[in-house]
Every structure is written in C-alpha cells, then in structure tokens.
Amino acid sequence: xxxxxxxxxxxxxxxxxxxxxxxxxxxxxxxxxxxxxxxxxxxxxxxxxxxxxxxxxxxxxxxxxxxxxxxxxxxxxxxxxxxxxxxxxxxxxxxxxxxxxxxxxxxxxxxxxxxxxxxxxxxxxxxxxxxxxxxxxxxxxxxxxxxxxxxxxxxxxxxxxxxxxxxxxxxxxxxxxxxxxxxxxxxxxxxxxxxxxxxxxxxxxxxxxxx
Amino acid sequence: xxxxxxxxxxxxxxxxxxxxxxxxxxxxxxxxxxxxxxxxxxxxxxxxxxxxxxxxxxxxxxxxxxxxxxxxxxxxxxxxxxxxxxxxxxxxxxxxxxxxxxxxxxxxxxxxxxxxxxxxxxxxxxxxxxxxxxxxxxxxxxxxxxxxxxxxxxxxxxxxxxxxxxxxxxxxxxxxxxxxxxxxxxxxxxxxxxxxxxxxxxxxxxxxxxxxxxxxxxxxxxxxxxxxxxxxxxxxxxxxxxxxxxxxxxxxxxxxxxxxxxxxxxxxxxxxxxxxxxxxxxxxxxxxxxxxxxxxxxxxxxxxxxxxxxxxxxxxxxxxxxxxxxxxxxxxxxxxxxxxxxxxxxxxxxxxxxxxxxxxxxxxxxxxxxxxxxxxxxxxxxxxxxxxxxxxxxxxxxxxxxxxxxxxxxxxxxxxxxxxxxxxxxxxxxxxxxxxxxxxxxxxxxxxxxxxxxxxxxxxxxxxxxxxxxxxxxxxxxxxxxxxxxxxxxxxxxxxxxxxxxxxxxxxxxxxxxxxxxxxxxxxxxxxxxxxxxxxxxxxxxxxxxxxxxxxxxxxxxxxxxxxxxxxxxxxxxxxxxxxxxxxxxxxxxxxxxxxxxxxxxxxxxxxxxxxxxxxxxxxxxxxxxxxxxxxxxxxxxxxxxxxxxxxxxxxxx
Numbered sequence: 001x002x003x004x005x006x007x008x009x010x011x012x013x014x015x016x017x018x019x020x021x022x023x024x025x026x027x028x029x030x031x032x033x034x035x036x037x038x039x040x041x042x043x044x045x046x047x048x049x050x051x052x053x054x055x056x057x058x059x060x061x062x063x064x065x066x067x068x069x070x071x072x073x074x075x076x077x078x079x080x081x082x083x084x085x086x087x088x089x090x091x092x093x094x095x096x097x098x099x100x101x102x103x104x105x106x107x108x109x110x111x112x113x114x115x116x117x118x119x120x121x122x123x124x125x126x127x128x129x130x131x132x133x134x135x136x137x138x139x140x141x142x143x144x145x146x147x148x149x150x151x152x153x154x155x156x157x158x159x160x161x162x163x164x165x166x167x168x169x170x171x172x173x174x175x176x177x178x179x180x181x182x183x184x185x186x187x188x189x190x191x192x193x194x195x196x197x198x199x200x201x202x203x204x205x206x207x208x209x210x211x
Numbered sequence: 212x213x214x215x216x217x218x219x220x221x222x223x224x225x226x227x228x229x230x231x232x233x234x235x236x237x238x239x240x241x242x243x244x245x246x247x248x249x250x251x252x253x254x255x256x257x258x259x260x261x262x263x264x265x266x267x268x269x270x271x272x273x274x275x276x277x278x279x280x281x282x283x284x285x286x287x288x289x290x291x292x293x294x295x296x297x298x299x300x301x302x303x304x305x306x307x308x309x310x311x312x313x314x315x316x317x318x319x320x321x322x323x324x325x326x327x328x329x330x331x332x333x334x335x336x337x338x339x340x341x342x343x344x345x346x347x348x349x350x351x352x353x354x355x356x357x358x359x360x361x362x363x364x365x366x367x368x369x370x371x372x373x374x375x376x377x378x379x380x381x382x383x384x385x386x387x388x389x390x391x392x393x394x395x396x397x398x399x400x401x402x403x404x405x406x407x408x409x410x411x412x413x414x415x416x417x418x419x420x421x422x423x424x425x426x427x428x429x430x431x432x433x434x435x436x437x438x439x440x441x442x443x444x445x446x447x448x449x450x451x452x453x454x455x456x457x458x459x460x461x462x463x464x465x466x467x468x469x470x471x472x473x474x475x476x477x478x479x480x481x482x483x484x485x486x487x488x489x490x491x492x493x494x495x496x497x498x499x500x501x502x503x504x505x506x507x508x509x510x511x512x513x514x515x516x517x518x519x520x521x522x523x524x525x526x527x528x529x530x531x532x533x534x535x536x537x538x539x540x541x542x543x544x545x546x547x548x549x550x551x552x553x554x555x556x557x558x559x560x561x562x563x564x565x566x567x568x569x570x571x572x573x574x575x576x577x578x579x580x581x582x583x584x585x586x587x588x589x590x591x592x593x594x595x596x597x598x599x600x601x602x603x604x605x606x607x608x609x610x611x612x613x614x615x616x617x618x619x620x621x622x623x624x625x626x627x628x629x630x631x632x633x634x635x636x637x638x639x640x641x642x643x644x645x646x647x648x649x650x651x652x653x654x655x656x657x658x659x660x661x662x663x664x665x666x667x668x669x670x671x672x673x674x675x676x677x678x679x680x681x682x683x684x685x686x687x688x689x690x691x692x693x694x695x696x697x698x699x700x701x702x703x704x705x706x707x708x709x710x711x712x713x714x715x716x717x718x719x720x721x722x723x724x725x726x727x728x729x730x731x732x733x734x735x736x737x738x739x740x741x742x743x744x745x746x747x748x749x750x751x752x753x754x755x756x757x758x759x760x761x762x763x764x765x766x767x768x769x770x771x772x773x774x775x776x777x778x779x780x781x782x783x784x785x786x787x788x789x790x791x792x793x794x795x796x797x798x799x800x801x802x803x804x805x806x807x808x809x810x811x812x813x814x815x816x817x818x819x820x821x822x823x824x825x826x827x828x829x830x831x832x833x834x835x836x837x838x839x840x841x842x843x844x845x846x847x848x849x850x851x852x853x854x855x856x857x858x859x860x861x862x863x864x865x
Contacts, residue, residue, distance in 0.1 A: 039444055041378050041379075041381075041382045041621075042378065042381050042382050044378070044511070044617045044620050044621050045511050045613055045614065045616065045617030045620075046610075046613065046614050046617055047614075047617065047618075047621070048570070048571060048614060050574075063571060065614075071508075072363065072508045072509055073509070073511070074509070075506065075509040075606075076509070076511055076613050079606045079607055079609075079610040079613070080610055082607070
C-alpha cells in the first residue's frame with residue numbers, strides 16, 4: 001500500500017460509450033498509458049482504468065469505466081451508467097453508421113445517468129482524414145443541438161485525447177464549485193476524498209470457510 | 212479401413228449411393244454395438260419403430276407458399292440420389308413434413324441435405340418419414356439463421372472452454388454464424404461425406420443429446436486452435452476458409468473418438484444449460500416468443516444453477532470417499548462476489564469471499580485478495596475445478612461482480628460461470644424447501660438481508676389470519692408453485708440473476724392469452740370447485756400402478772427437484788399412500804415413499820408441466836387437490852385427459 005491513492009481531493013467516475021470498434025478502449029489506453037494499442041482485442045463486458053489529473057490546482061482521480069460496444073453487452077453495460085459524473089460518447093469519423101447510432105446512445109446516457117452528468121462527444125480516428133465519412137461541421141451541429149461538448153480525437157496519435165478527458169473533468173469541477181452538483185446527493189459519480197472509508201480498504205480476511 | 216480411407220480421399224462421396232455404401236460402412240461403425248445392416252436401429256433409437264407412416268394418409272394438397280422453391284430443391288435432391296427417389300415422391304414427402312411442422316418451406320433450412328443422408332441410410336421405406344421427422348425435430352435446432360440464439364450459446368461454450376480462442380475469433384470478427392451455420396443446420400451433413408455422416412449420426416442418436424453438436428463444433432475449433440490463433444487481425448476471410456473446412460478432416464475412423472471427445476467437453480460444461488435452453492432451441496413447435504424468454508445473447512458467460520453446484524459437490528465428495536480410479540468429476544469453486552458484510556451473514560458452504568468493489572476502489576487490496584482466492588483454489592481438492600461466481604442476484608448490485616468476471620475472462624481463465632440468481636436463489640433453495648441447512652454457512656438470521664426482508668413482509672400479517680390461512684395456504688402453495696413454474700417454464704431464476712435487461716423479457720403468465728402456448732382455453736387451469744362436482748369416479752393413475760420393482764431413490768439427493776411437497780396420494784380405492792410431488796423445471800414427478808425405508812422413494816409417474824391441464828380443489832376440502840394431465844387437440848381445441856391424481860396435502864404441523 002502506498003499513500004498515493006489518497007493523494008487527491010475527488011474521485012470522478014467516467015463511462016465511455018459508443019458502437020463497437022470506434023476505439024473506446026484505445027482512447028482509454030492512450031489516456032492512462034499514453035500508448036496506442038494497435039491490436040486491441042474486443043472488450044468483454046466492461047473494463048476499467050484510472051489516472052490522477054489536476055484541475056484548478058486540485059488533484060482528481062478519474063475512474064474510467066470502459067464499456068463493451070457490442071449490442072449483446074448492452075444489458076450488462078447499462079448498469080454502469082448510474083453514478084457516472086462524466087460520459088464520453090464516441091463515434092468513428094470514418095464510419096457513418098457509428099455516428100448515426102449516437103442518438104440511441106445519447107438516449108441511454110440521458111435516461112440512465114443523472115441530470116448533472118457531463119456528456120462529451122468524441123469523434124475518434126481523426127488521423128484517418130482520407131477516409132472521413134462524417135464532416136466535422138455536421139457533428140458539431142449535432143453536439144450544439146444537444147448541448148454536448150465536442151472534439152475530434154485520435155487515439156492513435158493522441159491528438160485531443162488528453163483535452164477531452166480534462167475538459168470533462170473541468171466541467172464537473174465547475175458544477176461542484178457553482179453548487180449545481182450536490183455532493184451529498186446519491187449517484188453523482190463524484191466522491192470527495194474524506195468519505196472514502198479506509199475500513200473497506202483492508203484486505204478481506206476469510207471467514208468461516210470450510211475448505 | 213484402407214478401403215474407407217481411399218473412398219474419402221478420392222472425394223467420391225456423392226457417387227457412393229445405395230447398397231454398396233451400406234456394406235462398406237457396416238464394417239466401419241466402430242462402436243461394435245450395432246452394425247448399420249440392422250436397418251431398424253434408427254427407427255428404434257429415435258423411438259418411431261411403432262409409428263404408422265403418415266404418408267399413407269394425407270390429403271395430397273400441394274399448397275405451400277414456397278411450393279415452387281421446394282420443387283426445385285427436390286429436383287436437385289433427386290439428381291444427387293441418382294433418381295432413387297422421384298421428384299414427386301420427394302415433394303410430397305417434404306410438403307407433408309412442412310405441414311406437420313406447420314411451417315412454410317425455407318430453401319436454406321438444411322432439411323434437404325439431412326433428407327439426402329437419411330435416404331442414403333436405406334431404411335425400410337415406411338420409416339423414412341418418421342425417422343426424418345424425429346431426427347430433425349430432436350437434433351436440429353429450430354432456428355439456424357443469422358441471429359439465432361444457438362450462435363450466442365455456442366460462443367459462450369467456446370468462451371467457457373477456451374476464452375483466448377473465443378476472444379481471438381471475436382476480434383477477427385469471425386462470428387459463429389459465418390462458419391458453423393451449416394454444421395448446425397444439417398448436423399454436419401453437408402460438410403462431411405456420406406460414410407462419415409452415417410457413422411457420426413448413428414453415434415449421435417445413440418448418445419441422444421441434442422446439444423452434442425455444440426461440443427462437436429467446439430472440438431473442431433479446439434483442434435485447429437493453433438492454426439486459428441496464428442491468423443492475425445485483418446485476415447478474417449482466411450480464418451473463415453480454414454474454419455469451414457474443419458469437418459472435412461474427420462475420417463471414418465475418427466468418428467467414435469470425435470463423438471467421445473465431444474461428450475467429454477459436454478461433461479465438463481454446466482449441465483443445466485442442456486435442461487434450461489432445450490425448449491428454446493429445439494423441438495417441433497415454432498414459436499417466436501419463446502426465444503425471447505431467455506436472453507442468451509446478453510449473457511456474459513455460461514450460467515450454472517444452484518442445484519447443479521450442490522449436486523456436483525456431493526458427487527465430488529462421494530468420489531473422494533469411494534477411492535475409485537475413475538477420473539475426478541468436475542466440481543465448482545464458488546467465489547462469492549458480494550460485500551464482506553453480506554458474506555459474513557451467510558454464504559454457500561465452501562464458498563470463498565471476494566469483495567468485488569475492491570477491484571475498483573482499492574485495486575491493491577483486490578490484487579491481494581485475488582491471490583488469496585487463487586491459493587484457496589489450488590488447495591481445493593479437485594483438479595477439475597471450475598469457477599462459479601455468486602452475486603446478489605441483482606443487476607445493479609452485481610455490476611462490480613460482472614466487471615471482475617469480465618476480467619477473469621479477459622485473463623483467459625477457462626471454466627468461468629455465474630450462479631443463476633445468485634445468493635438470493637441459493638437462500639430460497641435452502642430455506643423455502645427442506646434442504647440441508649448447512650448448505651449455507653455462518654448464516655445469521657438476524658442480519659441476513661433476505662431474512663430481514665421476508666420478516667418485514669410476514670410480520671404485517673396478524674396471527675389470527677395466519678391461523679386461518681394456514682390450512683389453505685399449504686395446499687395453495689403447491690398450486691402457486693406449479694403455477695409459477697408453468698408460467699415461465701424454466702428460466703425465471705436465470706432472468707433474475709444473470710445480469711440482463713429484465714424489462715426486455717416477456718414472461719408468460721397463466722393469464723396471458725397469447726395464442727396456444729399451453730392450450731387454448733380461456734380459463735385458468737386452476738379452479739376451486741364448489742361441492743363435490745369434481746368427484747368423478749375416474750380411475751386414478753396410481754390405482755392401476757403395477758407392482759413391478761422400481762428403482763429406489765434417496766429423495767434428498769435429487770438435485771434437479773426445485774420443490775418437493777409431502778402429501779398423501781388418494782388411490783382409486785380411496786387408500787392413502789405417503790407420497791411426494793416433486794417439481795423440476797420441466798416436469799412434475801410423483802414419488803412414493805418406500806414403506807420400510809424412510810427417505811427412499813420410487814418414481815410412480817412423471818408428467819411434463821405443460822401436460823397439466825387442470826388442477827382443482829374443493830372449497831370444503833381445500834387440502835385435497837386433483838391434478839389432471841392430458842393434451843389438447845390443436846385443431847378442435849378438445850381436451851383429452853390421460854391421467855389424474857388426487858393428493859391430500861399435509862397440514863404443516865403433521
């Protein structure tokens with residue numbers, strides 16, 4: 001046990017959603033490891049990564065839940081929406097179908113998260129300009145219409161990846177500061193450090209096991 | 212054998228027809244039990260040896276929507292059979308078949324391929340129809356087109372045995388439908404040559420397990436594992452070509468080993484899937500709705516039932532005590548993924564606790580806890596040890612458990628399953644029917660969340676009404692239980708617990724008048740009758756029971772029973788006999804206790820739950836229940852009662 005995990009003021013929970021193969025896991029990997037996974041296997045159920053960032057001088061631990069895009073995992077992944085402070089909704093700029101499905105992802109996100117959840121739209125694979133299938137302007141208009149912040153990123157080159165995660169955190173932090181996000185409410189996806197019970201952090205000892 | 216191999220290598224499958232073929236392969240079927248010369252094996256094994264040939268009496272009406280498509284396929288078939296059967300013969304055969312199944316002909320159904328091989332078996336011609344009908348309805352999944360649930364199940368099975376291979380195929384986007392559609396739709400008929408096919412199928416119907424094809428396909432995949440793993444990312448087509456050719460490797464000498472291997476894998480897979488999914492995937496009746504009751508496509512891993520876990524555990528213990536040389540049976544190492552608190556208030560005996568929230572909140576501690584679990588697993592007696600996760604039985608609460616489960620699969624851990632319904636179902640299994648209480652260790656009634664919940668419910672009743680209800684409730688609880696099982700034939704527990712969208716699932720309840728699921732009557736099959744009106748002097752099935760020697764079972768060991776009710780059966784001569792009504796997910800068993808040996812029972816009768824047409828009791832005598840069994844003629848709606856039993860349900864304090 002190092003002291004490091006306690007060296008932050010808040011935990012923000014994020015989820016990453018979007019169609020299969022848009023690069024959700026690669027974005028997460030790029031953000032947490034600063035590396036591109038060229039041969040990324042499909043995600044089973046849900047995966048998870050963390051990184052500590054700094055917003056306005058405050059250390060914040062991001063706890064990022066990376067969900068599987070395959071339709072068959074939707075039932076499992078839906079249960080992760082609740083209690084997310086930020087939702088990164090990803091499509092692939094080279095595949096229009098992934099963009100067309102955004103409205104259904106957005107409906108899920110709106111219905112299953114709380115009203116303060118910051119939803120951020122990411123058009124991934126911006127390095128593949130030659131194969132572009134969705135114009136920037138079109139997606140931008142969609143984002144504005146629905147009140148989302150929007151950036152095009154590349155998990156491969158790392159372009160804008162950092163910014164998307166940080167910008168989302170800034171917005172959440174701003175919501176805390178101006179009081180629109182009530183820290184005492186349930187399922188906000190934000191945990192101030194002090195409410196973390198150290199108790200539950202101990203290694204579970206085995207009890208009454210007869211084997 | 213040389214001869215057979217030569218035959219295969221020359222690839223002259225289509226030309227070897229008729230008598231020659233029978234002679235050749237009769238030598239080769241390697242079970243030693245049957246030879247193909249005995250042409251009655253097939254009708255006998257399929258149970259149609261005494262059925263009349265329906266082709267003799269039908270209206271000769273060729274009015275399928277796709278009659279033209281069928282005729283075309285029949286032409287092709289006649290050609291490949293060297294006109295051994297004429298086109299009209301084949302057409303009437305298939306037309307009647309479609310009518311019997313109440314479906315239109317589909318060109319890609321795989322039936323023609325199956326029929327071709329069956330005709331080549333050269334069965335006595337009167338049996339061909341019934342053999343074909345029985346074979347296709349019993350062993351060919353009802354739906355094999357894209358999107359069918361068989362492919363979801365297959366993927367889960369591959370994942371269970373070889374997660375790495377499954378992940379690789381998934382990443383290559385080689386979905387099962389793309390390569391094994393034909394394996395399922397005609398049971399490998401189109402992928403292997405005639406001899407191999409006949410030999411395989413004979414072994415297949417001998418085994419009598421409709422799910423064997425899943426494991427045969429698995430064997431094919433596992434055999435080619437290294438080749439498949441060597442294919443890198445964008446080469447999907449290369450992988451598909453390789454996959455599709457896999458069955459061609461099966462030579463006639465291999466069939467027995469192949470089938471044996473397949474059943475070896477079947478043994479090492481949760482058996483409950485065969486029971487729970489059978490009605491969804493197989494059978495003669497097309498019913499779109501039924502498929503929706505089990506969301507196979509949304510499961511993270513294979514489910515395993517509480518009953519199976521306890522049964523396997525008992526077998527493992529027996530095995531250790533018996534000190535035999537037989538291979539150790541598989542048993543389940545249960546990881547309880549609930550919080551430490553919940554775990555300490557009661558958990559399955561021998562289960563190991565692993566608080567899954569640690570994984571997210573305290574990764575370091577989780578690693579440590581996981582190591583502890585692993586060392587326990589190693590210490591666990593059985594080497595054939597499969598992992599079953601037990602959660603709360605609630606999607607929301609189990610989300611952390613699902614994440615850990617995903618991690619296990621991602622880490623290529625084989626044999627990972629999830630307990631259907633989680634602790635909630637275990638709790639019910641142990642406390643609501645008389646199971647050994649020690650199945651749940653360190654149970655704390657005061658703190659246990661489920662006990663607390665049920666106490667809160669029951670304390671709202673006042674004592675007087677409780678007293679009054681008690682006589683009625685005992686008998687009606689049997690009714691409710693039967694109704695409950697009837698209303699969702701097998702899967703309600705699964706649905707509760709496997710981490711899936713409950714709102715997407717439509718349960719069937721007895722009140723639903725959705726067509727003719729059970730029977731087309733508007734009234735419930737349960738009724739409370741006034742007076743003695745139901746006191747018809749029907750002969751009770753028990754009254755006629757022959758006194759032949761029956762196998763004695765130990766009631767407490769029958770793991771497949773969901774519920775057991777003690778009662779007295781009223782015989783035709785109005786004698787009472789101590790009996791039990793035991794429910795499985797699909798059947799109702801009538802058990803009689805053996806007079807001299809307490810705890811031992813004999814099976815007197817066994818009825819499918821959907822053959823229960825009426826359950827009645829009298830107002831004056833609520834503890835006396837009459838069960839009537841039978842079927843309904845789908846055309847006339849007329850009910851035929853085939854059996855009836857009367858039981859007196861014991862009062863609680865008796």
